[in-house]
Amino acid sequence: MTWKHIIKTSLTGLSTNRSRSFLTILGIVIGITSIMLVVSLGAGAQNLILGQIQGLGSNTLTVHAGREPSGPSDVSFLYSDSLKEKDVIALKNKTNVPGLKSIMPSVFGAVTVSYGSNSYQTSIFGCTDLVVDIMDLNPIGEFFTEQDVSSRSDTVVLGSKVVEHIFDNEDPIGQKVKIKGRNFKVIGTLPASGGGSIFNFDDMVLVPYTTAQYYILGQKHFSEIIMQAVSDIAVPSTAEDIKTTLRESHGITDPTKDDFNVSTQQDLAKRLGTITSILTYFLVAVASIALFVGGVGIMNIMLVAVTERTREIGLRKALGATNKDILSQFLIEAICLTVMGGIIGIFLGSVLAFAISFGLSKGLGVDWQYIFPWSGAMLGFGVSALIGLIFGGYPASQASKKSPIEALRYE
């Protein structure tokens, strides 16, 4: 018997019981659909997260004051004042950190901003003009300059939420707002980011870090020093140079006693990528249970079909079919069923994933891209065929073992 005829015979066998065949493959369809969905959405989520991190510049390095927290309850890193002006000077030295392109000290704090009778509690971010480039900001109006930073000028750039809270339909640019009893001139604002990004500038006011240090927060240390390496490839070596320089500057010999920690966007991307991958694998494993149940359904129905078609098996054997012919026929029938289920599942899964991606990008306003999961599709296709082979194997071998006379006598 040729393959062509085995497949043709199997399809005829399946089409004689169309609605049953459909219900039989439902389990496989659901299983493959969920796998496709999970893999596609997982890849989409990963893409989105990595895209945002990349948006912050994959050549960005950040030095945080304080040692790396040893656990969730370890808050000592919050109170560190280890990063000082002399560190910035040391880091700027090309012989210490040859891969450094730019450097921006920064400070954080909580302040109340008021305009007229309106006041609003928000965060303050003291930085330099480099923030525009590093964080990819699009300020409306102007932004403070290097000159503003060195002269500790009283200029401020407001986040969209701050503007919303203290200005009533008034153009904020050119107005004076009060922070800690001091007047600041609003030179620019930031458009609403939509809330989808990791670093949210909407609820923040930006001032030169020097101004923030001396007039607002009254501190001489920095919260973070944000730097850019000359290229993505230079990031790891630059991170090492930064550590060495800071240890020297702080007089630290034992690296475990570091009073700072250096993180890179690349580390973050890698870590988040791993987390989303693990989540995806976990969900795939859960979805596989549906596939397994579907497989048992296939086995059940194939066993019924073998009993029902006992006479047909006997007849085929009387006409010259060997055990192998019967085995292949029923096996191919099971595989046809599951592969059909797999194809429907791949189709349904990708359509659903597309719909969800579309809904997410429109509904949340995030840049969620639809990804057709080729790996998920290949996996789904292979797994469904394998399920046919495994769960169809037993019924098929039962069929092939039937004796022709037993089978012909069967009523």
Next chain:
Amino acid sequence: MQNIIEVKNLSKSYDDGTVALNGVTFSVRKGEFMAIMGPSGSGKSTLLHLLGLLDIPTKGSYHLDGHPISSYSDIDLARIRNHHLGFVFQSFNLLPRTSVLENVKLPLFYSTVPEIEWEMKAKKAVEDVGLGHRMFHEPAELSGGEKQRVAIARALVNDPDIIFADEPTGNLDSKSGKNVMAIIQHLNEEHGKTIILITHETSTAEHSERIIHLIDGEIDSDHKVRNRLKTTDQYVK
């Protein structure tokens, strides 16, 4: 004349101790038309299954065309059934929802006949039993007599040496039954096929040249038919 079938002391008993066939010895000439008769439970179906290589005897020997069947493997037996034997059953055993032509092609699937000849061979077999106009009908659309003729066409398509017919007229009215017997007789006389027919109707058995009577698994009588019935009916519609 050469003996196509030679059985000696053929016996078949089952695990529960039932003896279906008890030491049967006879031979069949090539081209002979033989009927096996007997009451139900006499072992005639068992004998047909043994002769048709659908079952294996517990004792005795069976030479088919000079070869002992005990020397054959399962795959050999399937091949011999396919190439040299044809079966016609009481209940037709046609595949439902499958056209007459496809039903007749079925034995060719398992044969070594090149695929290119299948259509032609199957069509010829269908036409030979007078159903050329029913080629693409499904079994459900056919009368009992027509179904049995399809089954005969299926038995013929591989040009077998022996045709085994198990109560071929058992489910048919007398007119269709006569028609089917006319075809079987024609196959024997014109095409030289050896026919082994099982029946419990004397009128059907008398189309044959020789009748073996079985009772309780043993041969009760083995005699020639004196006044053979000749169906002169034109079977082709």
